[in-house]
Amino acid sequence: MDDRPKLPSLSPYTTFSRKEWAALRADTPMTLDDADLARLASLNDPIDISEVEQIYLPIARLLAFYVAARQQLFRATQRFLGHSETRVPYVVAVAGSVAVGKSTTARVLRALLARWPDMPKVQLVTTDGFLLPNAILKREGLMQRKGFPESYDVQALLRFVSDIKAGKAHVTAPVYSHLVYDVLPNERETIEQADIVILEGLNVLQIGERPKNGRVMPHVSDFIDFGIYLDADEPLLHRWYVERFMRLRNTAFRDPQSYFRKYAEVSEEEALATAETLWNDINLPNLRENIRPTRPRADLILRKGRSHRIEEVRLRKI
Template sequence: MQNFNSYTKQKWNSLYPADINPISSEQLDRLKAFNDQIDVTDVQQVYLPLVYLLNLTVNSQRQAEITRAEFLQEQPPHIPFIVGISGSVAVGKSTTARLLQYLCETLLPNRKTQSLTTDGFLYPNQVLKQRGLLASKGFPASYDMPALIEFLKQVKSGAQQVQAPVYSHQSYDIIPDQHVTINNPDILILEGINTLQLPADQNVFISDFTDFSIYIDADTSLIKQWYLNRFQQLRKTAFTDPNNYFNQYAKYDLETALMMAVKTWKTINLPNLERYILPTRPRANLIIHKGEQHRIDRLYLRQY
């Protein structure tokens, strides 16, 4: 990665050393995924400098918008600053998104921050079944990319209210007639495996709409381990609900259930990672690399 500067966690922290502790261990536990081992030290050493960098970047963009508006003799628009978060399944994207939103709301109280997952733009299961794509859910073709692109266009046009569909991990499907509303925030955190991908039938990247993109990275062997660990925990918790789409896995013995999870990894998650997710990593502005137990060990900041 010749166009990235590499930083250890300690070096990254030295760029913005801060004594403040904006989050308690209890609050962090509520924000992070149950298989994520991030701790308060990571927040101080990694995420506080990141929020500081994001704030500087937002300020720079706002100034550019004001300068352009002055030249055009117009009122400067209020355009949301979009932070894209990408990476494999089970790597910690959701934790990063929730934590960033919390820190932005806490440390940048004058800036309105909202977050959204691209899961809401998956086609409904009925459509996926009709197209023979249900077994490939999560692959690029399973997303309604025109709808996602149109959503981002509206957000970037400064629309006061833009609605997005809502996805349920409980039902493994889009919730009919339910939407989340994005209200022209200062910062929009967009999380999903496809935030850096180029749709096959579109002439525009999702990343064309993002102002700062983050890729959560880890060795593939670790991601597989985290995926299987998460599966085993879900099998003992969420999957036990009879209304959960994956309730069947709680009924099998552990060995059988794990064999099915490994098959899912090999046939869906691993190919999706290798073909469509990992190749987008060089497009990110920042790569956060994790080692054992989700511990962040290195960061890569793009130069150009």
């Protein structure tokens, strides 16, 4: 029998149950109501006031502390240097699989932070806008790899985040339409002197491979101040993706301008088979090869259960 004392398990994260994390809300007031949540929630990603109170308010409180600490450090650096410059935005990344609820999380956090007392300007950008246009993806044979790292204009995305962190007053980003499933060529959104930028996308925490020539190459994750990863078991992600596809078949896909209009006109069995193929051939490989490997780079991991509720929170130790 081994009588040696057991060592505590070593992990870079502190793990909280839902109840333990909810207690960290402290006295943070609720600033959203049911109407706000109805506007902010994505299709097939239910969220209610209790989820905001127990999960998202503590996150907003934590981020407010982090942003304030970063601003204090910035002011100290400026005093040391003896000059004054415009402070750079604090960049929060929201990553995770297709259908896990990234968009809802990003929008709820933006709404909460924007209503925080004395909280500065908060803006949200999705990396979908940096996907290569469909014409280029078709020419390069990448339409079946859409969402994989090689389907993005990485240089444009790097220029965007580097300009943000350089403190440029006006930075623009391309706009993506999920209706037409393509980048809109004549539309840009402008980030103007934001203090917090939330960057939402599949691979925002990725570091990529080291170039064989030894050159140092920056990655988008190099410009992230705080990374959030939404996590769930594969069977749940699979189910949520297929359910969302079938719901879209009866809603957005029926729009005459929808890229996926044809799936609204086929039988339910054909649509279901298509959803299964898209998951198994594109989204699942991308999750396994590119998205999930970025999870250990996150500062905060939100693990979802069967009903889309976040059941466990892991916060990186500092």
